[in-house]
Amino acid sequence: DGGITQSPKYLFRKEGQNVTLSCEQNLNHDAMYWYRQDPGQGLRLIYYSQIVNDFQKGDIAEGYSVSREKKESFPLTVTSAQKNPTAFYLCASSTDGTVGNTIYFGEGSWLTVV
Amino acid sequence: AQSVTQPDIHITVSEGASLELRCNYSYGATPYLFWYVQSPGQGLQLLLKYFSGDTLVQGIKGFEAEFKRSQSSFNLRKPSVHWSDAAEYFCADTGGGNKLTFGTGTQLKVEL
Numbered sequence: 001d002g003g004i005t006q007s008p009k010y011l012f013r014k015e016g017q018n019v020t021l022s023c024e025q026n027l028n029h030d031a032m033y034w035y036r037q038d039p040g041q042g043l044r045l046i047y048y049s050q051i052v053n054d055f056q057k058g059d060i061a062e063g064y065s066v067s068r069e070k071k072e073s074f075p076l077t078v079t080s081a082q083k084n085p086t087a088f089y090l091c092a093s094s095t096d097g098t099v100g101n102t103i104y105f106g107e108g109s110w111l112t113v114v
Numbered sequence: 115a116q117s118v119t120q121p122d123i124h125i126t127v128s129e130g131a132s133l134e135l136r137c138n139y140s141y142g143a144t145p146y147l148f149w150y151v152q153s154p155g156q157g158l159q160l161l162l163k164y165f166s167g168d169t170l171v172q173g174i175k176g177f178e179a180e181f182k183r184s185q186s187s188f189n190l191r192k193p194s195v196h197w198s199d200a201a202e203y204f205c206a207d208t209g210g211g212n213k214l215t216f217g218t219g220t221q222l223k224v225e226l
Contacts, residue, residue, distance in 0.1 A: 042204060042216040103160075
Protein backbone atom coordinates (compact mmCIF):
# COMPACT_ATOMS: atom_id res chain seq x y z
CA ASP A 1 0.00 0.00 0.00
CA GLY A 2 1.18 3.53 -0.67
CA GLY A 3 1.82 5.73 2.27
CA ILE A 4 4.19 7.20 4.79
CA THR A 5 5.98 4.94 7.23
CA GLN A 6 7.48 6.26 10.42
CA SER A 7 9.69 4.23 12.73
CA PRO A 8 10.01 3.51 15.51
CA LYS A 9 6.54 4.11 16.87
CA TYR A 10 7.87 4.48 20.42
CA LEU A 11 11.36 5.54 21.39
CA PHE A 12 13.01 6.22 24.71
CA ARG A 13 16.17 8.27 24.92
CA LYS A 14 18.48 9.17 27.71
CA GLU A 15 19.33 12.80 28.20
CA GLY A 16 22.38 13.84 26.22
CA GLN A 17 21.86 11.29 23.44
CA ASN A 18 20.99 11.96 19.85
CA VAL A 19 18.19 9.95 18.28
CA THR A 20 17.06 9.58 14.67
CA LEU A 21 13.46 9.12 13.61
CA SER A 22 12.88 7.46 10.27
CA CYS A 23 10.37 8.57 7.65
CA GLU A 24 9.88 6.78 4.35
CA GLN A 25 7.24 7.46 1.69
CA ASN A 26 6.35 5.55 -1.46
CA LEU A 27 3.94 8.15 -2.81
CA ASN A 28 6.54 9.63 -5.16
CA HIS A 29 6.08 12.98 -3.43
CA ASP A 30 8.69 15.68 -3.82
CA ALA A 31 7.94 17.56 -0.60
CA MET A 32 8.35 16.19 2.89
CA TYR A 33 7.83 17.71 6.33
CA TRP A 34 8.46 17.12 10.02
CA TYR A 35 6.05 18.39 12.65
CA ARG A 36 6.17 18.25 16.40
CA GLN A 37 2.96 17.90 18.40
CA ASP A 38 2.57 18.80 22.06
CA PRO A 39 -0.71 18.74 24.00
CA GLY A 40 -2.62 21.98 23.62
CA GLN A 41 -0.18 23.43 21.08
CA GLY A 42 -1.25 21.89 17.82
CA LEU A 43 1.40 20.98 15.28
CA ARG A 44 4.54 23.02 14.76
CA LEU A 45 6.78 22.73 11.72
CA ILE A 46 10.36 21.66 12.40
CA TYR A 47 11.87 21.24 8.91
CA TYR A 48 10.62 20.79 5.39
CA SER A 49 12.11 19.75 2.09
CA GLN A 50 10.69 20.53 -1.31
CA ILE A 51 13.22 18.53 -3.28
CA VAL A 52 16.05 16.09 -2.81
CA ASN A 53 19.23 17.55 -1.32
CA ASP A 54 17.44 20.67 -0.18
CA PHE A 55 15.61 21.54 3.04
CA GLN A 56 14.56 24.59 5.04
CA LYS A 57 14.05 25.35 8.70
CA GLY A 58 10.54 25.59 10.00
CA ASP A 59 9.34 27.42 13.06
CA ILE A 60 11.12 25.32 15.70
CA ALA A 61 14.28 23.92 14.05
CA GLU A 62 16.67 24.51 16.94
CA GLY A 63 18.03 21.24 18.29
CA TYR A 64 16.98 19.24 15.25
CA SER A 65 18.68 18.23 12.02
CA VAL A 66 17.52 16.53 8.83
CA SER A 67 18.84 15.15 5.57
CA ARG A 68 17.21 14.49 2.22
CA GLU A 69 19.55 12.28 0.22
CA LYS A 70 16.77 10.26 -1.36
CA LYS A 71 13.34 11.32 -2.56
CA GLU A 72 11.56 8.76 -0.44
CA SER A 73 13.41 9.33 2.82
CA PHE A 74 13.55 12.28 5.24
CA PRO A 75 15.06 11.27 8.60
CA LEU A 76 14.93 13.60 11.58
CA THR A 77 17.67 13.68 14.21
CA VAL A 78 16.79 15.01 17.62
CA THR A 79 20.05 16.21 19.09
CA SER A 80 21.09 16.67 22.68
CA ALA A 81 20.76 20.41 22.10
CA GLN A 82 16.97 20.08 21.99
CA LYS A 83 15.97 21.15 25.48
CA ASN A 84 12.57 19.51 25.66
CA PRO A 85 12.43 16.70 23.11
CA THR A 86 9.65 14.59 24.62
CA ALA A 87 6.80 14.87 22.11
CA PHE A 88 4.87 13.21 19.32
CA TYR A 89 6.59 13.63 15.95
CA LEU A 90 4.75 13.53 12.66
CA CYS A 91 6.24 13.16 9.22
CA ALA A 92 4.25 14.29 6.20
CA SER A 93 4.55 14.64 2.46
CA SER A 94 2.86 16.34 -0.47
CA THR A 95 3.10 16.13 -4.23
CA ASP A 96 5.28 19.20 -4.21
CA GLY A 97 5.60 22.31 -2.10
CA THR A 98 2.97 24.25 -4.04
CA VAL A 99 0.68 26.17 -1.74
CA GLY A 100 -2.58 24.38 -1.13
CA ASN A 101 -1.42 20.88 -2.02
CA THR A 102 -2.81 18.29 0.32
CA ILE A 103 -0.34 17.17 2.96
CA TYR A 104 -0.49 13.50 3.95
CA PHE A 105 0.69 12.34 7.35
CA GLY A 106 2.38 9.28 8.74
CA GLU A 107 1.23 7.57 11.95
CA GLY A 108 3.72 9.39 14.13
CA SER A 109 6.53 8.53 16.53
CA TRP A 110 6.46 9.02 20.28
CA LEU A 111 9.77 10.16 21.74
CA THR A 112 10.28 10.13 25.48
CA VAL A 113 13.43 11.36 27.19
CA VAL A 114 14.19 9.54 30.41
CA ALA B 115 1.99 36.63 11.08
CA GLN B 116 -0.81 34.35 10.05
CA SER B 117 -2.59 32.46 12.80
CA VAL B 118 -5.44 30.08 13.18
CA THR B 119 -7.62 30.09 16.26
CA GLN B 120 -9.78 27.28 17.50
CA PRO B 121 -11.56 28.76 20.50
CA ASP B 122 -12.99 25.50 21.84
CA ILE B 123 -10.48 23.13 23.45
CA HIS B 124 -13.08 20.49 24.28
CA ILE B 125 -16.59 19.87 22.97
CA THR B 126 -19.02 17.16 24.05
CA VAL B 127 -22.07 16.24 22.00
CA SER B 128 -24.58 13.43 22.15
CA GLU B 129 -24.59 10.86 19.39
CA GLY B 130 -27.04 11.93 16.71
CA ALA B 131 -26.78 15.61 17.58
CA SER B 132 -25.41 18.22 15.23
CA LEU B 133 -21.86 19.50 15.52
CA GLU B 134 -20.11 22.74 14.78
CA LEU B 135 -16.40 23.28 15.43
CA ARG B 136 -15.16 26.83 15.19
CA CYS B 137 -12.09 28.09 13.36
CA ASN B 138 -10.97 31.67 12.78
CA TYR B 139 -8.04 32.79 10.66
CA SER B 140 -6.18 36.06 10.61
CA TYR B 141 -4.73 36.22 7.08
CA GLY B 142 -6.07 39.29 5.28
CA ALA B 143 -6.46 37.84 1.80
CA THR B 144 -8.21 34.59 0.99
CA PRO B 145 -6.29 31.81 2.65
CA TYR B 146 -6.09 28.16 1.80
CA LEU B 147 -8.01 26.46 4.60
CA PHE B 148 -8.05 22.86 5.78
CA TRP B 149 -9.67 20.67 8.38
CA TYR B 150 -7.88 17.55 9.60
CA VAL B 151 -8.94 14.85 12.06
CA GLN B 152 -6.66 12.88 14.36
CA SER B 153 -7.51 9.72 16.28
CA PRO B 154 -5.52 9.13 19.48
CA GLY B 155 -1.88 8.29 18.80
CA GLN B 156 -2.36 8.45 15.05
CA GLY B 157 -1.50 10.73 12.18
CA LEU B 158 -3.81 13.32 10.69
CA GLN B 159 -6.37 12.70 7.97
CA LEU B 160 -7.66 15.44 5.69
CA LEU B 161 -11.41 16.02 5.98
CA LEU B 162 -11.79 18.87 3.51
CA LYS B 163 -10.13 21.99 2.12
CA TYR B 164 -11.10 25.34 0.67
CA PHE B 165 -9.21 27.39 -1.88
CA SER B 166 -11.78 29.47 -3.72
CA GLY B 167 -15.20 29.26 -5.30
CA ASP B 168 -18.22 27.86 -3.51
CA THR B 169 -17.94 28.80 0.14
CA LEU B 170 -19.61 25.61 1.34
CA VAL B 171 -17.21 22.71 1.05
CA GLN B 172 -18.13 19.06 1.35
CA GLY B 173 -15.68 16.59 2.81
CA ILE B 174 -15.37 12.98 3.80
CA LYS B 175 -17.31 11.23 6.55
CA GLY B 176 -20.29 13.56 6.14
CA PHE B 177 -18.47 16.73 7.20
CA GLU B 178 -18.81 20.13 5.61
CA ALA B 179 -17.34 23.55 6.27
CA GLU B 180 -18.36 27.06 5.33
CA PHE B 181 -15.95 29.86 4.53
CA LYS B 182 -17.20 33.24 5.74
CA ARG B 183 -14.91 36.07 4.79
CA SER B 184 -16.87 38.65 6.79
CA GLN B 185 -16.28 36.65 9.96
CA SER B 186 -12.82 35.29 9.06
CA SER B 187 -14.20 31.87 9.87
CA PHE B 188 -14.14 28.38 8.47
CA ASN B 189 -16.34 26.35 10.79
CA LEU B 190 -16.70 22.60 10.47
CA ARG B 191 -20.15 21.04 10.70
CA LYS B 192 -21.85 17.69 10.72
CA PRO B 193 -25.63 17.23 10.91
CA SER B 194 -25.56 14.02 12.97
CA VAL B 195 -22.54 12.90 14.94
CA HIS B 196 -21.55 9.24 15.27
CA TRP B 197 -19.61 7.80 18.19
CA SER B 198 -16.73 7.08 15.80
CA ASP B 199 -16.33 10.83 15.21
CA ALA B 200 -14.73 11.22 18.64
CA ALA B 201 -11.26 12.54 17.89
CA GLU B 202 -9.24 15.72 17.78
CA TYR B 203 -9.91 18.16 14.98
CA PHE B 204 -7.44 20.67 13.60
CA CYS B 205 -8.03 23.66 11.43
CA ALA B 206 -5.08 24.87 9.35
CA ASP B 207 -4.27 27.51 6.78
CA THR B 208 -1.39 28.45 4.51
CA GLY B 209 -2.12 32.14 4.43
CA GLY B 210 -0.11 33.55 1.56
CA GLY B 211 2.76 31.17 1.94
CA ASN B 212 3.42 27.51 1.31
CA LYS B 213 3.49 26.20 4.86
CA LEU B 214 0.57 24.98 6.92
CA THR B 215 -0.16 26.68 10.23
CA PHE B 216 -2.32 24.63 12.56
CA GLY B 217 -4.72 25.68 15.25
CA THR B 218 -4.38 24.16 18.70
CA GLY B 219 -7.12 21.64 18.06
CA THR B 220 -10.57 20.81 19.43
CA GLN B 221 -11.09 17.54 21.25
CA LEU B 222 -14.50 16.08 20.45
CA LYS B 223 -16.19 13.68 22.85
CA VAL B 224 -19.35 11.88 21.82
CA GLU B 225 -21.79 10.70 24.49
CA LEU B 226 -23.83 7.62 23.71
